[in-house]
Amino acid sequence: MxxxxxxxxxxxxxxxxxxxxxxxxxxxxxxxxxxxxxxxxxxxxxxxxxxxxxxxxxxxxxxxxxxxxxxxxxxxxxxxxxxxxxxxxxxxxxxxxxxxxxxxxxxxxxxxxxxTLEACVVQDADRLEALGAIGLARCLMTGGAIRQRLYDPNDPFPHNRSPDDRKQVVDHFFVKLLTLADTMKTPTGHKLAKQRTDFLIGFLHQLSKEIGAEPNSLHLALKRIHRAPVNDPATFDMP
CATH class of the missing domain: 1.10.472 (Cyclin A; domain 1)
Structure with a gap:
């Protein structure tokens, strides 16, 4: 080397x-x-x-x-x-x-x-940054920096409208973040991305509970992008 x-x-x-x-x-x-x-x-x-x-x-x-x-x-x-x-x-x-x-x-x-394999590895490594705990933190920080609201109070999880991540932070999950695992080029990258995507979905489940979102709205929004809910909504575990 x-x-x-x-x-x-x-x-x-x-x-x-x-x-x-x-x-x-x-x-x-x-x-x-x-x-x-x-x-x-x-x-x-x-x-x-x-x-x-x-x-x-x-x-x-x-x-x-x-x-x-x-x-x-x-x-x-x-x-x-x-x-x-x-x-x-x-x-x-x-x-x-x-x-x-x-x-x-x-x-x-x-x-x-x-x-090349090497290009696939670097691309996967960079895209993992948009997922998991780090991806969540970066998404929220970026949205706050450009003064976006967290979610649309009338439809927090876009199932009755097209997602607009120029206005709402949560919409960026549906425009990009939750689809990234499918773009991974290596088996290892895909496995890691799937784990981190489940973390993000767990966060959305917790958010849905805390804001009193319409029952089943998150499920419908995830279904629109062909992303099944994680089996355990407690994936995002806050103290």
């Missing part, structure tokens, strides 16, 4: 400088968690660590606002910037194109097909 602590220290220091103005949802803590996910998936799927590890650290190395006209090109621009950085530190040249592809293909919105 080529990647070692020296490469890692140089990369983390550089990424930290690139993201010095990042918010808490998209900064270095996010990248560290994706790195942990990559290690877990890659070890089981037997991916090339010399490619997936630097790709994990560098996949979000550029800051582009969500409302920027360049947002759709963020992963492409990140891949270009990462390539320049890796060349500047003399990282083995035979790995760089594959790393750049992982970074380019990881984005949900870009829709770039994964052409």
């Amino acid at each position: 080529v990647w070692d602590t020296n490469w890692e220290q140089m990369t983390i220091a550089w990424v930290n400088q690139q993201l010095i103005e990042a918010d808490s949802v998209h900064g270095l803590h996010h990248i560290r968690r994706v790195f942990v996910n990559v290690l877990q998936i890659a070890a089981i799927e037997k991916a090339n660590m010399d490619i997936v590890v630097p790709a994990a650290w560098l996949h979000d190395c550029i800051l582009i606002a969500k409302d920027s006209p360049l947002r759709a090109d963020a992963s492409h621009l990140a891949a270009q910037l990462a390539t320049e950085f890796l060349e500047s530190i003399n990282y083995p040249s035979h790995c760089i194109a594959a790393i750049a592809h992982c970074i380019h293909a990881h984005s949900f919105s870009a829709g770039i097909p994964c052409e």
Whole structure:
């Protein structure tokens, strides 16, 4: 394995400088968690660590606002910037194109097909960040930051209307989060995503109880996106 602590220290220091103005949802803590996910998936799927590890650290190395006209090109621009950085530190040249592809293909919105196992691993690792406890926290933080309401009081779980995640945080579960497990490319990623999706559904069950939602409304909303309720609604266990 080529990647070692020296490469890692140089990369983390550089990424930290690139993201010095990042918010808490998209900064270095996010990248560290994706790195942990990559290690877990890659070890089981037997991916090339010399490619997936630097790709994990560098996949979000550029800051582009969500409302920027360049947002759709963020992963492409990140891949270009990462390539320049890796060349500047003399990282083995035979790995760089594959790393750049992982970074380019990881984005949900870009829709770039994964052409290698390593790209599949990095994409799965990044998408896991939108699920489970971390995914829930990030979703709520982002919604609060842009002043969205938590749910539509007239139809908290969208079963009589189309979900609109520009207005309600909970609607984002039905627009994107609860469908992510079906987009996972590796068996390990899919298994982990299913577990974390069940956690989110458990949270929705608890929310339904606490707000006194219409009986069966959550079930109907989940059915619309072909997502069955978890067997144990107590998956989301709050003290």
